[in-house]
Amino acid sequence: MSSASTAAALAEPQPRLRGRAAVQQHIGKRMSGAEIFLRALEAEDARVVFGHPGGAVIHVYDEMARVKPNFKHVLVRHEQGGTHAAEGYAKATGEVGTVLVTSGPGATNTVTGIADAFMDSVPIVVFTGQVPLPLIGNDAFQETDTLGVTRSITKHNYLVRAPEDIPRIVHEAYHLARTGRPGPVVVDLPKDVLMSEGVFGYDEAIRMRGYSVPHECDEMRLRRAVRMIEAAQRPLLYVGGGAINANACEALTELARHLNVPVTTSLHGLGAFPENDPLSLGMLGMHGTWWANQAVQHADLIIAVGARFDDRVTGMVDRWAPHAAIIHIEIDKSCISKNIYADLAFNADAKAVLEALRPLVRARKVKRWHNKIQGWRDECPLSYADDGELRPQFVLERLRAKSGGDAVVVTDVGQNQMWAAQYMKYTQPRSHITSGGLGTMGFSLPAALGAGLGLRAYGIDKTVISINGDGGFMMNAQELAVAAAHGVPLKVVIMNNNFLGMVRQWQELFHENRFSHTDLTDTNPDFVQLARASRCAAFRAERTDQVDGVIEKAWAVNDRPAVMEFRVVKEEMVFPMVPAGKSSDEMITSKHAPETFV
Amino acid sequence: MNEEAITLTPQQLIRKRAAGEPVEAGAAPDIEQHIINVLLENSMGALIRVVNMFSARGFNLDSVTVGVTEDPTVSRLCIVTRGSVRVISQILRQLNRLVDTIEVDDLTGTDFVERELCIIKVRCRGEKRADVLQVNEIFRGRVVDVTPDILALEIVGPTKKVDAFVNLMKPHGIDEVARSGRVAMQRAPQPEDGGSD
Ligand SMILES: Cc1ncc(C[n+]2csc(CCOP(=O)(O)OP(=O)(O)O)c2C)c(N)n1
Ligand SMILES: [Mg+2]
Numbered sequence: 001m002s003s004a005s006t007a008a009a010l011a012e013p014q015p016r017l018r019g020r021a022a023v024q025q026h027i028g029k030r031m032s033g034a035e036i037f038l039r040a041l042e043a044e045d046a047r048v049v050f051g052h053p054g055g056a057v058i059h060v061y062d063e064m065a066r067v068k069p070n071f072k073h074v075l076v077r078h079e080q081g082g083t084h085a086a087e088g089y090a091k092a093t094g095e096v097g098t099v100l101v102t103s104g105p106g107a108t109n110t111v112t113g114i115a116d117a118f119m120d121s122v123p124i125v126v127f128t129g130q131v132p133l134p135l136i137g138n139d140a141f142q143e144t145d146t147l148g149v150t151r152s153i154t155k156h157n158y159l160v161r162a163p164e165d166i167p168r169i170v171h172e173a174y175h176l177a178r179t180g181r182p183g184p185v186v187v188d189l190p191k192d193v194l195m196s197e198g199v200f201g202y203d204e205a206i207r208m209r210g211y212s213v214p215h216e217c218d219e220m221r222l223r224r225a226v227r228m229i230e231a232a233q234r235p236l237l238y239v240g241g242g243a244i245n246a247n248a249c250e251a252l253t254e255l256a257r258h259l260n261v262p263v264t265t266s267l268h269g270l271g272a273f274p275e276n277d278p279l280s281l282g283m284l285g286m287h288g289t290w291w292a293n294q295a296v297q298h299a300d301l302i303i304a305v306g307a308r309f310d311d312r313v314t315g316m317v318d319r320w321a322p323h324a325a326i327i328h329i330e331i332d333k334s335c336i337s338k339n340i341y342a343d344l345a346f347n348a349d350a351k352a353v354l355e356a357l358r359p360l361v362r363a364r365k366v367k368r369w370h371n372k373i374q375g376w377r378d379e380c381p382l383s384y385a386d387d388g389e390l391r392p393q394f395v396l397e398r399l400r401a402k403s404g405g406d407a408v409v410v411t412d413v414g415q416n417q418m419w420a421a422q423y424m425k426y427t428q429p430r431s432h433i434t435s436g437g438l439g440t441m442g443f444s445l446p447a448a449l450g451a452g453l454g455l456r457a458y459g460i461d462k463t464v465i466s467i468n469g470d471g472g473f474m475m476n477a478q479e480l481a482v483a484a485a486h487g488v489p490l491k492v493v494i495m496n497n498n499f500l501g502m503v504r505q506w507q508e509l510f511h512e513n514r515f516s517h518t519d520l521t522d523t524n525p526d527f528v529q530l531a532r533a534s535r536c537a538a539f540r541a542e543r544t545d546q547v548d549g550v551i552e553k554a555w556a557v558n559d560r561p562a563v564m565e566f567r568v569v570k571e572e573m574v575f576p577m578v579p580a581g582k583s584s585d586e587m588i589t590s591k592h593a594p595e596t597f598v
Numbered sequence: 599m600n601e602e603a604i605t606l607t608p609q610q611l612i613r614k615r616a617a618g619e620p621v622e623a624g625a626a627p628d629i630e631q632h633i634i635n636v637l638l639e640n641s642m643g644a645l646i647r648v649v650n651m652f653s654a655r656g657f658n659l660d661s662v663t664v665g666v667t668e669d670p671t672v673s674r675l676c677i678v679t680r681g682s683v684r685v686i687s688q689i690l691r692q693l694n695r696l697v698d699t700i701e702v703d704d705l706t707g708t709d710f711v712e713r714e715l716c717i718i719k720v721r722c723r724g725e726k727r728a729d730v731l732q733v734n735e736i737f738r739g740r741v742v743d744v745t746p747d748i749l750a751l752e753i754v755g756p757t758k759k760v761d762a763f764v765n766l767m768k769p770h771g772i773d774e775v776a777r778s779g780r781v782a783m784q785r786a787p788q789p790e791d792g793g794s795d
Contacts, residue, residue, distance in 0.1 A: 148646075151646070151650050155697070210696070210700045318610070321609075324609060332695065334694075334695050341617055343612070
């Protein structure tokens, strides 16, 4: 791929093979460990590899130039960016993301992205170079105990000891990353293993006696669930990212409509249920809607689907949903009854459970419950001042109007993230990508790059919008040049409030306006110049009447990223809000503000 | 802010009871000791992953013993830990979640045999020595080393017995103690008709 003008022209929807069929012609041949590795990636149908070379993996890169494997290698400019790009690829496509880096600093640079993928159940496999086996433990040049460092942030990790083991380990790594509760897997590849020769073999079967995907969805449980649902007066579906991972969104939407049960989602659940459906209550939790949180506090039954009752959702657990019995459908058993006791649990695939439930359960008339929720909606709608100042919520509404809900929105962390969650209105699964569990600033840009390349690799024509704060944008701004180099037409939004806005908000609310080290006014770069220097188109809006013009211009660019800087007011705060550690009853909204937050 | 004055809903009571938490405000949950057997892939990495999980998640680890089983690719871990009902169930689930664990069994509350081995050096000479040897006899210990000043004794038994023995030796002056940590195994189920007795 050299140069091309539009995303459509860049799409490569060529038929591709997976598994044994993809590598048939190499089986039984002698080759270097490095080539075995490349063939093993072909067998997994890794379409894009986000990588950065270095001494320990130089042979892999050498073989890449020689044998030209059938994946696209994307040279990221920081390994952290590579891991987030792989996450974006995985979240946008539902396939496993791939990262390849060198030992030592290459490996340590991936740690944040691995931890992020671990918290957010994102399937990625990270291949790290390692010093030769005989040197391990000697403090050799660029040696890091990668297995030790990544142990508690991976689903599993491997050290490869012989070239013949590579195909099996790679196959297991992708299987682990993809199945059950998805997550990151690290494979450490010592240089001598990559250099030495072996015979390439490939076995489709997975033999891991300690690993299986649970399926606790029996008659008894289903019958109990039916009884609980049919008895409920104030039922509520609480949906997390697990529903999207399980491809359960259709089944979910069908069940919710069939039962006439309102649906609220966590940050990661956004898009699992269409937000333009009257049953949608939007997001719950710390910055969720007033009515979603009120519904939780008054519900008598909560059906949690692929959600883990994170503290940003529950606030103070002891006071959360005090009247609700809980049915928890969750693939990871360790999430069941961890924070909130589940009266009934299905440790199983969400899609299978929802589909099994649907024909068994009858719709309930819960008109009074819907009326009650409508009351909360009317009482306290999402709102912001309409005083002619440029506010981020307005920008997001204009972006939503332009994209019509068809775009993939990748957000960063901070206020911009919460506003994007509240105002963009998601209607499709995989249309909202964010760093929720770890809350990693600098996530959006590289993840959007990965999403864009992933969609292209699967021939899906969708606009990717990257939403950033001025602080977070700087944390991985180097990847802008990579997006430009690959002609990825990202729409990059910088919500420039010249502040580490979310921290500023806490400082104003809880720390008596001491804005300690959060004011970026004098230190932010000129974002338009920065973007142009990175070979991107760039535009700026400072007033509300410039917003649509800037958006139009950005959408007209289709051969490289278009960066839009919006100079928004810095004092704007994200409301409603449940202060950290408080209960969902103690929400601050424009109407319900307790006198004190300490 | 006084939140404890709020009365609990029936649902909150169910949750508290299920988690083994006391219903009265301010009271601490019961902490229980549990013995958990784990069959594990026999590799260095697997063992470290288990131990690491305990430290990463802030679980208690009173003792761990490891040894290979009849199958050389499998090792058996015996873990002694403590926690509330909620914590213990988390520990079991987190253990199960590790890719290398083949089987996880909480032996607590089941019928199992448990042993610990202890080697203890006691400082004693003259007639005191007779006292020590007598206690040793009662506990069916073995003398494994003797010098004019010191007796080294080996004792095997349930941890309680070992504890009792060590306590009895304290007044004599303990020089050193080495304990193996517990190993445990579930008893085979008795035949229905009562069997031998
Ligand atoms: C890597 C990292 N460092 C620090 C934080 C803590 N943090 C959370 S939000 C935030 C402010 C983000 O500022 P900005 O990117 O400008 O976004 P805004 O809130 O202004 O929209 C900070 C510092 C974090 N989440 N991630
Ligand atoms: Mg900012």
